[in-house]
Amino acid sequence: MKNSEKKIQDYKKQNDVNMTQLNSFSLENIKAFDEKLITTNLDLKMLKEMDNNVPLTFKSSFDSETIQNLALSKIFYNDPLIQGMIEKLILDIKTKKELLKKSTEKNEKIISLNGEIEEKILYIKRGINLLINQKEKESVELKNEINKLEIKLLSLPEKELELARLERILQINNGYYTLLLEKQTEYDLSKAGITTYNEILRKATVPTTPISPIKTIVYLVAFFIALLLISSYSVIRYFLHDKVTSLYEIAKYSNGAIGILGMVPLIYSKIPVSQLMIDKSPKSLLTESFRTLRTNLQYISSENKESKIIGISSTISGEGKTFLALNLAGIIAYTGKKVIVLDLDMRKPKIHLGFGIKNVKGMSSLLIGKEKIENCVNHSELEGLDFITAGPLPPNPSELIVSKLFKDVINELKTMYDTIVIDNPPVGLVTDGIPVLQMADYPIYVFKSNFSRKNFIQNVDRLINENNLDKLSVVLNGVDTSRTGYGRKYSYGYHYGYGYGYGYGYGSKSSYSSYYTDDDTTNKKTIFERIFKRKKK
Numbered sequence: 001m002k003n004s005e006k007k008i009q010d011y012k013k014q015n016d017v018n019m020t021q022l023n024s025f026s027l028e029n030i031k032a033f034d035e036k037l038i039t040t041n042l043d044l045k046m047l048k049e050m051d052n053n054v055p056l057t058f059k060s061s062f063d064s065e066t067i068q069n070l071a072l073s074k075i076f077y078n079d080p081l082i083q084g085m086i087e088k089l090i091l092d093i094k095t096k097k098e099l100l101k102k103s104t105e106k107n108e109k110i111i112s113l114n115g116e117i118e119e120k121i122l123y124i125k126r127g128i129n130l131l132i133n134q135k136e137k138e139s140v141e142l143k144n145e146i147n148k149l150e151i152k153l154l155s156l157p158e159k160e161l162e163l164a165r166l167e168r169i170l171q172i173n174n175g176y177y178t179l180l181l182e183k184q185t186e187y188d189l190s191k192a193g194i195t196t197y198n199e200i201l202r203k204a205t206v207p208t209t210p211i212s213p214i215k216t217i218v219y220l221v222a223f224f225i226a227l228l229l230i231s232s233y234s235v236i237r238y239f240l241h242d243k244v245t246s247l248y249e250i251a252k253y254s255n256g257a258i259g260i261l262g263m264v265p266l267i268y269s270k271i272p273v274s275q276l277m278i279d280k281s282p283k284s285l286l287t288e289s290f291r292t293l294r295t296n297l298q299y300i301s302s303e304n305k306e307s308k309i310i311g312i313s314s315t316i317s318g319e320g321k322t323f324l325a326l327n328l329a330g331i332i333a334y335t336g337k338k339v340i341v342l343d344l345d346m347r348k349p350k351i352h353l354g355f356g357i358k359n360v361k362g363m364s365s366l367l368i369g370k371e372k373i374e375n376c377v378n379h380s381e382l383e384g385l386d387f388i389t390a391g392p393l394p395p396n397p398s399e400l401i402v403s404k405l406f407k408d409v410i411n412e413l414k415t416m417y418d419t420i421v422i423d424n425p426p427v428g429l430v431t432d433g434i435p436v437l438q439m440a441d442y443p444i445y446v447f448k449s450n451f452s453r454k455n456f457i458q459n460v461d462r463l464i465n466e467n468n469l470d471k472l473s474v475v476l477n478g479v480d481t482s483r484t485g486y487g488r489k490y491s492y493g494y495h496y497g498y499g500y501g502y503g504y505g506y507g508s509k510s511s512y513s514s515y516y517t518d519d520d521t522t523n524k525k526t527i528f529e530r531i532f533k534r535k536k537k
Helices: 002-015 024-053 064-076 080-100 108-153 158-194 215-240 247-253 285-297 321-333 351-355 363-367 397-401 404-414 434-439 455-467 527-536
Strands: 259-265 308-314 339-343 385-388 419-423 442-448 473-479
Touching: 002 158, 024 108, 024 158, 080 108, 247 259, 247 455, 247 473, 259 285, 285 321, 308 321, 308 434, 321 339, 321 351, 321 385, 321 419, 321 442, 321 473, 339 351, 351 385, 363 397, 363 404, 397 404, 404 419, 434 455, 442 455
Parallel strands: 259 473, 308 419, 308 442, 339 385, 339 419, 442 473
Antiparallel strands: none
C-alpha cells in the first residue's frame, strides 16, 4: 500500500494530471468488482486451507491443533452450512474422547460414533469442494467484468488512465490491508477464548498424616462401643441366668432347711462315661471331696445299724448322680467296709457302662424272681466294692421298685453288705426313686453347678414337705473351683460326659455333659493362661 501511494505521488508530480477527467462511473464499477474479486480470492484461499485441514479419510484420533484449526475456521470463512457441519464434527470427536476414557474402540457406541464422524467428514469435504468450484467461477466472471470496464477506459487519455489504474491499486491494497487487520483481531479474540492458560503457583504436597479417619477418635469410639456391648451382654446374662452356681445359692433360694452335704469339683478332661475315679488319684481334690462327703454322712443318721442305705437321686438326668454313687461307694469301701451299688435307674441304666460290662442280668431280673442275688452280683477292681446292674429294661419299673420282692432283696443285701448305695431315677421326671429315698438312711439329692436350674431347689422343698424326707441332704456337683475359690484344681487327664433325656414318655430329650477334673497340680495361673492352655489342648 505504501508503494502504491508513492507511485501515485511520483506520477502526479511528473505528469501533472488529476482524476477530474476520468469517467467516475466506470471507476466506481471497476473498484466494486476489484473488491469482490479480492474477497472471492480470499474466500477461495481460506476454503483451500480448510480443505487441507480436513483429512481425506477418517482417523481414529485427531490432534489438538487440527481441532483448533477447524474451530477457528469460521473467522476466515463463516459459511453457516459448513460451520454447522464443523461444529457437529468437533462435538462428536469430543464425545468420543470422553467415551474412550471409560471403554475401548470395540465399544458399540464408539463404533457407531466413528461412522457418524466419517459421514460428517465426507459431507464437509464435499461442501468445501463445491464452494471452491463456485468461488473459482465467480473469480473468472469478476475478471471478465473488470476487463470489459478497462476496455471502456482505454478511450481516456493515457496519463489519466495510468493514474486511475494506480489509484485503483491503492484502494485495493488499502481494502485488503483493512480486511487483514479485522481478521487478525477476530482471530486473536477467538483464540483467547478457546485456549486456556494454566500456571502452577505451588506444587501439591502429600500430607504425612491422614485427614480422615482420625485414629484417636476411631479408638475412642471403638472402646466405648465395646464397653457398651460388654456391659449389655453382662446385664443380659445376669438377668437371664437361672442356674445354680454355689452351695450358697441353694441355701438362699430354699424355703426350708435343706441339709448341705458338700460339693464335688469340676473335671475338664474328658472321660467316656461315669466311672470310678477315686482309686486313680487317692490324694487329689476330687478324692478329698468324697472323703468329706463320707465324713458328713455320719451327721445325717447316728443310728447304730449294721447296714446303711444311701439313696441318690436328682431332678433330671445329667446332674451326676451315677458318678456320685460310684465314687461315694468307692470311698466308703476304702474304710474296709463291704459296699454294693444298685442301679435302679432301669429306664436308662449307666452302672454297667462305668464298670465296662454288659447289662445282661441285674435288678430287673431279681425283682421279677428270675435270678438270685449271688448270680447278679458283680465284683469291681476295688476291694470290698460290688455292684448290681439294672438288668434288662422292664416295661413297669415303678411297680417293681414298690413290690414286696424289692424289700426282700434289700433285706437280704443288708445281711451281706455294710452299705448299700442305690442309684435312683431322677425324681423330677418320674416318682420311682421317692420310695427308695424314704427308706434310705442317707437320702442324697444332687445338683450340678451351672447346669441345674434354680427352680429345682423348690422341687427339693416340695419333696421334703410332701414325703417327710427330713434327712434329705444336697450335694453340689461339677463346681469350678478355679473360679469359685473352693480350692485347688486337679486333673486326671480324663473326661466323662453323657447326654440326658430319659425315655419316660414325659417330654423331649436334651444333651448335656458332666465333666470332672482331678489332678495334684496347684492352680496358680490366671484366667487368661487357663484359656490359652485349653486352646493348645
